[in-house]
Amino acid sequence: MADNNQTVDTTRCTGNAETYTDSDTTEGAINVKGLPAGTYTLVETVAPVLHELPDAADAWYTFTISEDGVASDIADAKGGTTMLTDASGTSMNTIGDTRATGSATWKKTDIAGNALGGSTWKVTFCPDSSPNSCDEPVTITDWAPTDGSATHTECSATWACDTDSAAGSFKLTSLPWGTYTPVEQKAPNGYVADTTPRTFTIVRSKAADPIDATQLAKDVGSTENEISITSLPMTGGEWTPRNVALIGISALVLAAVSYGIVKRRRRG
Structure with a gap:
């Protein structure tokens, strides 16, 4: 930078081999002292861990140190200031990095492990910045294209979208940090929904927790559905083979008990 926007003679800019240290012990805060006058x-x-560097075109910042040792605000690649004021009223140059986003996968199968397509889920997200203030649930529908598509274009602008083209397989990408709870709302045709909540965390559940790089990609596992039996009269709902078997066993036990009571009465 030159006074009155004069062209800078780049032949006068030379690298400084001297190493400077950060005098601020606060994590994420950098304070370098003793810099000679010039443009930097x-x-x-x-x-930092689980953060991404900016694009090359936006990756540099500039500032100057005057002859009397006064530092200018740091400017970004577009000339904008990085000076921000926090909640306490303190102003400082702030350079932000983008967080790495996570992913989660799960499968929907029958009790034999065969993939089942067509289920619909509700997913509730609670961000790590406000874990007690969760977003409204979003709907996730099993994406199984019949035209051979490999990319779900609707997922380009949101994480609330299945990107796995295989029926019965779910994959959510671009997940912000926080806690997610998927619950099956609609089962595949002919099956009963398993409404058990399956909560998982991407990186951390709240800002006070340490960053856990092992939680960037989560495998939620497999959720099984039982076949629905809807031919039972006057039941008012869906039944599974397990329900029917339990009713049958209960009926047999009741019949055996009744038979025993009648037999004792005849003996008496």
């Missing part, structure tokens, strides 16, 4: 370019070369 900042380039982030290594991002």
Whole structure:
């Protein structure tokens, strides 16, 4: 940078081999002292854990140190200021990195492990920044294209979308950090929904927790559905083979008990 926007003679810009240290012990805060007067370019070369470096065109920042030791605000690649004021009223140059996003997968099968397509789910998301203030549930429908498509274009702008083209297989991508709870709302045709909540966490459940890189990709597992039996008269709902078997066993037990009572009465 030159006074009055004069062209800078780049032959006068030379690298400084001197190493400077961060004098601020606060995590995420950097304070470098003793810089000589001049123009400086900042380039982030290594991002914090589970954060991503900005695009190359936006990866550099500039500032100047005047002859009397006064530092200018840091400007981004487009010339905008990075000076922000926090909740306490403190202003400082702030350079943000984008968080890496997560993914989650699960499968929908029958009790024999065969894939079942066509289920619909509700997923509730609670961000790590406000774990007690969850978003409204979103609907996730099993995506199983019949035209051979490999990319679900509707998922480009939202995480609330199945990106796995196989029937009965779910994959959510671009998941922000926080807690998710999927619950099956509609089972595949001919089956009964399993409404058990299956909560999982991407990276951390609340901001006070440490970052856990092992929780960036989650396998929620497999959810089984039982066959629906709807031919029972006057039951008012769906039944599974397990329900019917339990009723049959209960009826046999009741019959055996009744038979025993009648037999004792005859003996008496």
